[in-house]
Amino acid sequence: MRILTVGAGAVGGFFGARLDQAGHDVSFLVRPARAAALRARGLRVEGQGESLSLTPGLVTAEAPGTGYDLVLLSVKSTALEAALSDLAPAVGPGTAVVPLLNGMAHLDVLVERFGAEAVLGGVAKVVTTLNDHGDILRMAPPAVIQTGELDGRPSARVDAVRAALTGAGIDSPATDDVVGxxxxxxxxxxxxxxxxxxxxxxxxxxxxxxxxxxxxxxxxxxxxxxxxxxxxxxxxxxxxxxxxxxxxxxxxxxxxxxxxxxxxxxxxxxxxxxxxxxxxxxxxxxxxxxxxxxxxxxxxxxxxxxxxx
CATH class of the missing domain: 1.10.1040.10 (N-(1-d-carboxylethyl)-l-norvaline Dehydrogenase; domain 2)
Incomplete structure (x- = not known):
């Protein structure tokens, strides 16, 4: 699966690293400062028995790429508007966008920007943080992403996303009410x-x-x-x-x-x-x-x- 992770912080970096290690084609859309740090040090995840180190594929707002099957949107709400502008060229007719933000207001923004057919619901449960070096520290066991169609219907694309997540060691329990x-x-x-x-x-x-x-x-x-x-x-x-x-x-x-x-x-x-x-x-x-x-x-x-x- 071709995946774009928007943000390579404590949440997006963790899940993106897991998916990359599982063999998926993962790119990280990051800002210049984070890109420089990742080029210099790589993307590292430590803690709770985790020890990952990879040279991440990085893309920029100027050239985010196309043809993605899945976009994991993992930014703070304060950066949402800028992130949507950055990733817009990467969202094609077959792209599923899964937001991993807290709250609900971002759903309306995403649907207005990309259309209801592109947007899935998303819930992330992970306890991670960045240390002073920009490495990701995993502090507790959960590694969960719930996703589903906003109207609750079953779909092949949700099944495909969940299969990719579970294959990467990310728990993705089925739900018929992701909005709930x-x-x-x-x-x-x-x-x-x-x-x-x-x-x-x-x-x-x-x-x-x-x-x-x-x-x-x-x-x-x-x-x-x-x-x-x-x-x-x-x-x-x-x-x-x-x-x-x-x-x-x-x-x-x-x-x-x-x-x-x-x-x-x-x-x-x-x-x-x-x-x-x-x-x-x-x-x-x-x-x-x-x-x-x-x-x-x-x-x-x-x-x-x-x-x-």
């Missing part, structure tokens, strides 16, 4: 972001103090209510799993958005949290805690914008 799966991932990540960003600490640090263990479930209840109002109620097993993650004593877990926040970098707050609270208001669902977390991130973004002048 995207909502459920959104509930998880929005709750985790709100918990850690509001309290400026890891899950374990929040739960180590009085009142901490009650905050995660309260945030989860709000986010789950929004999903239910949108027609995608959270299954009880997922609710129990998420609550367990949020209340785990001693857990060092923090999401990448939290790490961006404490490092003083721009975040995906609007895409992940503000959009969720806007949908909550439209559905008449009260989300005072999520509203507070979204406001917290908007203040951070305002401060960064003021510094940029």
């Amino acid at each position: 799966a995207m909502w459920h991932k959104w509930v998880f990540i929005a709750t985790l972001i709100s918990l850690t960003c509001l309290m400026r600490g890891s899950v374990g640090e929040v739960n180590a103090v009085a009142g901490g263990p009650e905050l995660g479930p309260a945030l989860l209840a709000e986010a789950a209510a929004v999903a239910a109002a949108a027609g995608h109620p959270l299954p009880e097993a997922e609710r129990a799993f998420t609550e367990g993650v949020l209340t785990a004593p001693g857990s060092p877990l923090t999401p990448s958005l939290y790490r961006d926040l404490v490092a003083g970098r721009p975040t995906e707050g609007d895409h992940v949290l503000t959009d969720l609270t806007v949908r909550a208001r439209a559905a008449g669902v009260a989300t005072p805690l999520l509203d507070l977390a979204a406001l917290h991130l908007r203040v951070h973004e305002h401060r960064l914008a003021a510094r940029r002048g």
Whole structure:
């Protein structure tokens, strides 16, 4: 399968490396700074028993190539608009575009840009980060991509994508409701972001103090209510799993958005949290805690914008 991975960061780089090692024709569409680092050092993945090192095939916005069967779109929402312009020439009549972003707003943008026939739903579950050298560190076992047609119908192209993923050691469970799966991932990540960003600490640090263990479930209840109002109620097993993650004593877990926040970098707050609270208001669902977390991130973004002048 001929695959274009848009972005070679902690998520796209990991999945792209796995697919490359499995024998697929993988190219990475990257910005100049990342391209220079990858040419100098290669693409490396370490941790959890992983040890991959490859010389990646790199393409640029000026010449992204054509004839791709699959595009894995793995960029932060803050880079989405630029990424769509860069990859547009690479999306042909037979190309399937699978976004691996959190939230839902990007789906409308993709469908408007490339047409509903090109876009699949996508959910990524992987715990990776970049170290100071730009290498990818895998910090926990999950390596999952769920995908499917937006209307839930079975299709040969979904089967082909899933076969490529599973053949590369990437779990790709079948789903007849990938949009629902995207909502459920959104509930998880929005709750985790709100918990850690509001309290400026890891899950374990929040739960180590009085009142901490009650905050995660309260945030989860709000986010789950929004999903239910949108027609995608959270299954009880997922609710129990998420609550367990949020209340785990001693857990060092923090999401990448939290790490961006404490490092003083721009975040995906609007895409992940503000959009969720806007949908909550439209559905008449009260989300005072999520509203507070979204406001917290908007203040951070305002401060960064003021510094940029």
